[in-house]
Amino acid sequence: MLSGRPTNSLCLLLEWSTIHRDYKAESKRCFILYLFNNNKTFVKTMKILGIPVTELVSGLGGILFLWSAINQFLPKKFQYLFQKWCTHLVCFIFPRIYITFNEYCEDGRSNEAYSCIKNYLGTKSVKKAEYLKAEKSRNSKSLEFTLDEGDEVVDEFRDVKITWVAYQETIKDGGGGGSRNGRPFEKRYFILKVHSRYRDLVMEDYMNFVMKEGNAIEFKNRKRRLYTNNKDDDFFWKGRWSYINFQHPATLDSLGMDPEKKEKILDDLDSFKNGKDYYKKIGKAWKRGYLLYGPPGSGKSTMIAAMANYLDYDIYDLEVTTVKENAELKQLLIDTSNKSIIVIEDIDCSLNLTGSRKKNEKGSEEEKRKQSDETEDDKNKSKVTLSGLLNFIDGIWSACGEERVIVFTTNHVEKLDPALIRRGRMDMHIEMSYCKFEAFKILAKNYLGIDEHPLFAEIRELLEEKNVCPCDVAENLMPRGKSEDHVKKCLVRLIEAIKATDCWI
Numbered sequence: 001m002l003s004g005r006p007t008n009s010l011c012l013l014l015e016w017s018t019i020h021r022d023y024k025a026e027s028k029r030c031f032i033l034y035l036f037n038n039n040k041t042f043v044k045t046m047k048i049l050g051i052p053v054t055e056l057v058s059g060l061g062g063i064l065f066l067w068s069a070i071n072q073f074l075p076k077k078f079q080y081l082f083q084k085w086c087t088h089l090v091c092f093i094f095p096r097i098y099i100t101f102n103e104y105c106e107d108g109r110s111n112e113a114y115s116c117i118k119n120y121l122g123t124k125s126v127k128k129a130e131y132l133k134a135e136k137s138r139n140s141k142s143l144e145f146t147l148d149e150g151d152e153v154v155d156e157f158r159d160v161k162i163t164w165v166a167y168q169e170t171i172k173d174g175g176g177g178g179s180r181n182g183r184p185f186e187k188r189y190f191i192l193k194v195h196s197r198y199r200d201l202v203m204e205d206y207m208n209f210v211m212k213e214g215n216a217i218e219f220k221n222r223k224r225r226l227y228t229n230n231k232d233d234d235f236f237w238k239g240r241w242s243y244i245n246f247q248h249p250a251t252l253d254s255l256g257m258d259p260e261k262k263e264k265i266l267d268d269l270d271s272f273k274n275g276k277d278y279y280k281k282i283g284k285a286w287k288r289g290y291l292l293y294g295p296p297g298s299g300k301s302t303m304i305a306a307m308a309n310y311l312d313y314d315i316y317d318l319e320v321t322t323v324k325e326n327a328e329l330k331q332l333l334i335d336t337s338n339k340s341i342i343v344i345e346d347i348d349c350s351l352n353l354t355g356s357r358k359k360n361e362k363g364s365e366e367e368k369r370k371q372s373d374e375t376e377d378d379k380n381k382s383k384v385t386l387s388g389l390l391n392f393i394d395g396i397w398s399a400c401g402e403e404r405v406i407v408f409t410t411n412h413v414e415k416l417d418p419a420l421i422r423r424g425r426m427d428m429h430i431e432m433s434y435c436k437f438e439a440f441k442i443l444a445k446n447y448l449g450i451d452e453h454p455l456f457a458e459i460r461e462l463l464e465e466k467n468v469c470p471c472d473v474a475e476n477l478m479p480r481g482k483s484e485d486h487v488k489k490c491l492v493r494l495i496e497a498i499k500a501t502d503c504w505i
């Protein structure tokens with residue numbers, strides 16, 4: 001509509017329902033009028049509603065000058081009333097709603113909505129905003145971009161334009177937010193502006209969309225964590241759990257196991273991860289239990305790390321023996337987050353689960369007699385019962401979150417109470433077995449970078465006769481070397497080791 005270089009010093013945004021026919025009547029809504037410092041000819045001749053622009057601008061300037069002069073003499077109360085009246089007038093001409101999202105809630109806690117919006121606008125502003133802020137928090141993997149103070153970005157949702165502005169101000173008296181103790185602080189907030197006719201759309205669909213997207217961005221950008229319920233002062237604390245950043249290189253690809261079995265596990269994990277609607281439809285909490293069993297060194301812990309990497313979940317490593325009672329177990333469960341794997345390793349050693357449930361919970365007469373002779377040591381022992389653990393897995397409290405995986409590992413599956421591992425609780429039983437030839441080939445590829453070797457035939461025969469754990473195989477294939485000689489040396493060493501074991505199939 002108008003062309004020419006915009007000035008830096010004067011930029012007027014005028015919104016008219018109609019404009020003068022001389023200046024393209026088809027453009028009836030909002031337009032931006034750039035005025036030039038040097039009074040360009042066409043600005044001089046331009047008219048709006050029949051009034052020359054130059055006159056309009058000088059008129060506006062006059063009004064502003066008059067207003068500031070009157071302002072000096074008007075009592076504060078009248079100034080306030082006048083401003084209020086002007087705001088109402090503007091709102092009447094351009095009806096809009098304004099929603100403020102503060103960084104902190106009234107009670108001083110951080111506002112989840114604010115961080116979701118910040119994440120969401122970060123991705124938008126990278127493409128659109130002129131001024132950006134970049135920061136990297138301890139818990140994020142990469143740089144996060146956010147809108148700088150006073151900058152705005154226009155988002156579009158179902159053809160509706162929504163404007164976001166970032167604000168920051170220093171509050172000197174430390175008010176607003178319980179934890180400030182009167183100290184000055186930076187108040188940050190976003191304001192959303194939209195035409196009032198889209199109120200419902202924005203408050204429901206759009207805000208739900210922004211929250212969902214913001215959460216997803218935060219989840220993707222976060223560093224994963226490994227939590228433990230053991231008290232460790234070197235770790236960070238979150239509720240009843242302490243944690244460190246989780247970095248484990250294990251992947252399902254690098255795990256030495258039967259490829260068919262691995263494929264089944266992958267399919268199962270995929271259908272779990274994408275199963276939100278399915279679980280909702282069948283009325284079941286969105287969680288899944290895996291029981292990993294097999295001899296020591298068969299890769300159970302490695303499998304958990306690989307699963308966490310595959311699903312992009314945090315891990316909660318639960319040490320049941322340090323949990324005092326069932327109520328504490330419940331609290332720990334409540335403190336876990338969604339999209340996580342809760343692990344109880346060596347479950348057979350964690351509790352006395354070998355006996356029948358009845359006996360464990362109610363106790364025989366003899367046990368009751370023993371209880372009265374309890375020593376101080378006994379008092380510190382975990383009083384978690386099998387029933388408490390069963391409730392932990394699939395009681396009513398287990399449904400308080402979603403997208404949770406529970407993994408038990410054991411070297412002695414036969415020792416476990418059938419109730420603990422029945423399908424529905426432990427949905428998939430995965431045997432982590434001794435190393436077979438197919439699993440060996442995966443390890444040889446990973447550790448030595450080879451697919452074939454003349455010594456493979458002998459190794460295949462030996463693995464059909466003897467039980468060798470993948471950890472022993474892996475140990476003999478290390479360290480990595482590229483030369484033919486080195487590969488041969490490793491394979492020969494492995495052959496000797498297999499021959500030396502007396503664990504026949």
Ligand SMILES: Nc1ncnc2c1ncn2[C@@H]1O[C@H](COP(=O)(O)OP(=O)(O)OP(=O)(O)O)[C@@H](O)[C@H]1O
Nearest residue numbers: 255256257295296297298299300301302470471474
């Ligand atoms: N199937 C496997 N594939 C690749 N590496 C393996 C496998 N099994 C074991 N390893 C290697 O052996 C080491 C020990 O494995 P891991 O701790 O996972 O075994 P585990 O079954 O959990 O043992 P435990 O029952 O004693 O806890 C790991 O460092 C891992 O690299």
